[in-house]
Amino acid sequence: MNSLFPYPLLTISLLITWLMLAGFSFGQFLLGTIIAIMAARGLAALHPCDSRPRHWRLLFRLAGIVFYDIVRSNIAVAQIILHDGKKTGKSGFMTIPLELRDPMGLAILAVIITGTPGTAWVDYNSARSTLILHVFDLIDETAWVNLIKNRYEHLLREIFE
Amino acid sequence: MTLAADLPLWAALLIAFFLLIGAGLALIGSFGLYRLRNFYDRIHAPTLGTSWGTAGIILASVIYFSVVESRLVLHQLLIGVFVTATTPVTLILLSRAALYRDRVAGNPDVPLLHPLTTPLRTSSPENNPAAAHENTDEIKE
Amino acid sequence: MSATILYWSVTLAQIALGIAMILALIRMIKGPRAQDRVLGLDTLYSNGMLLMLVFGIGTGNSLYFEISLIIGALGFVATVALAKFLMRGEVIE
Numbered sequence: 001m002n003s004l005f006p007y008p009l010l011t012i013s014l015l016i017t018w019l020m021l022a023g024f025s026f027g028q029f030l031l032g033t034i035i036a037i038m039a040a041r042g043l044a045a046l047h048p049c050d051s052r053p054r055h056w057r058l059l060f061r062l063a064g065i066v067f068y069d070i071v072r073s074n075i076a077v078a079q080i081i082l083h084d085g086k087k088t089g090k091s092g093f094m095t096i097p098l099e100l101r102d103p104m105g106l107a108i109l110a111v112i113i114t115g116t117p118g119t120a121w122v123d124y125n126s127a128r129s130t131l132i133l134h135v136f137d138l139i140d141e142t143a144w145v146n147l148i149k150n151r152y153e154h155l156l157r158e159i160f161e
Numbered sequence: 162m163t164l165a166a167d168l169p170l171w172a173a174l175l176i177a178f179f180l181l182i183g184a185g186l187a188l189i190g191s192f193g194l195y196r197l198r199n200f201y202d203r204i205h206a207p208t209l210g211t212s213w214g215t216a217g218i219i220l221a222s223v224i225y226f227s228v229v230e231s232r233l234v235l236h237q238l239l240i241g242v243f244v245t246a247t248t249p250v251t252l253i254l255l256s257r258a259a260l261y262r263d264r265v266a267g268n269p270d271v272p273l274l275h276p277l278t279t280p281l282r283t284s285s286p287e288n289n290p291a292a293a294h295e296n297t298d299e300i301k302e
Numbered sequence: 303m304s305a306t307i308l309y310w311s312v313t314l315a316q317i318a319l320g321i322a323m324i325l326a327l328i329r330m331i332k333g334p335r336a337q338d339r340v341l342g343l344d345t346l347y348s349n350g351m352l353l354m355l356v357f358g359i360g361t362g363n364s365l366y367f368e369i370s371l372i373i374g375a376l377g378f379v380a381t382v383a384l385a386k387f388l389m390r391g392e393v394i395e
Binding site: 017020021070071074077078081082091093095110111113114115116117118119120121122123132134136 | 186189190192193196197201202204205206208209211212213235236238239245246248249252253256257260271272
């Protein structure tokens with residue numbers, strides 16, 4: 001990361017986004033490049049937290065795991081809603097102590113947990129590093145703890161810490 | 162439906178499959194929102210529509226426009242990226258707001274401010290909105 | 303043959319999303335609490351966004367894509383502002 005072109009990955013994704021929306025031509029490419037570089041420099045001026053992934057291959061593995069889990073939990077939640085949505089008392093809150101400290105890793109964990117149907121990130125206490133989640137299908141609490149700690153948090157710690 | 166007649170059969174079947182999966186999941190999600198009993202249950206329902214509901218319809222749209230215009234049209238994927246990034250933000254903000262309101266209202270079903278330890282002070286978080294307020298700030302750090 | 307398949311799947315998807323919007327609207331009107339109404343509005347927005355994409359497939363017009371992008375962006379901002387309002391009682395502090 002140098003001071004003239006900070007965040008190369010962000011710059012390239014912004015440029016690709018621009019070209020996808022505006023269509024590819026030389027003029028658009030030039031304009032998109034200028035805007036992407038300016039945006040990346042603007043972000044650098046804001047001094048966001050400076051953590052970046054160490055292991056790209058693990059990040060792709062995580063994406064694959066999350067993709068599979070989203071498909072699975074979509075089916076599970078759809079079945080619960082269609083069959084016995086009227087039954088209450090099966091869902092509930094859970095508190096999990098987290099060892100992940102990296103802000104970027106926590107943000108990704110929040111997106112994964114909330115984006116997956118059936119689990120919702122409710123509150124994270126950074127002083128105590130505890131996470132409150134709401135789980136739609138709280139039959140086996142240890143299975144959920146296992147899922148979040150071993151399947152996601154372990155991988156995220158390897159990527160970011 | 163002027164261009165639709167030119168579509169090959171496999172494309173039409175794929176588009177129909179993804180469209181119906183997407184729209185069906187969005188419908189089930191909204192049905193869950195309507196049917197489930199309390200707010201924290203309901204917050205799970207719309208994610209059906211925003212995860213595979215959106216993905217299905219976007220895939221159908223990508224296939225349709227790619228086949229009709231005989232080139233790879235991918236700009237619909239931007240909506241998918243956008244929805245994936247924004248939905249968790251709105252849902253987390255909403256559920257934290259709901260938790261805060263429930264704590265202030267003294268609802269017994271929601272977790273306390275410091276769940277691992279019992280509150281030591283005599284003023285429990287539910288009776289002390291300022292304390293609950295402080296906690297909600299911590300996540301921003 | 304493929305036109306028939308496409309016609310019926312688009313029609314069915316439009317009906318399903320229309321019903322989904324009505325269900326979200328009912329939740330928005332019924333409440334019972336403010337956060338339920340905001341969640342209903344958010345779902346209404348995202349279903350409307352999907353409906354615009356389906357319109358785009360039905361008419362073959364890619365202009366609908368831009369409409370759905372705008373609906374998604376505005377829905378996100380609206381929900382964030384409303385959630386903040388619920389938490390603090392004010393949007394601008």
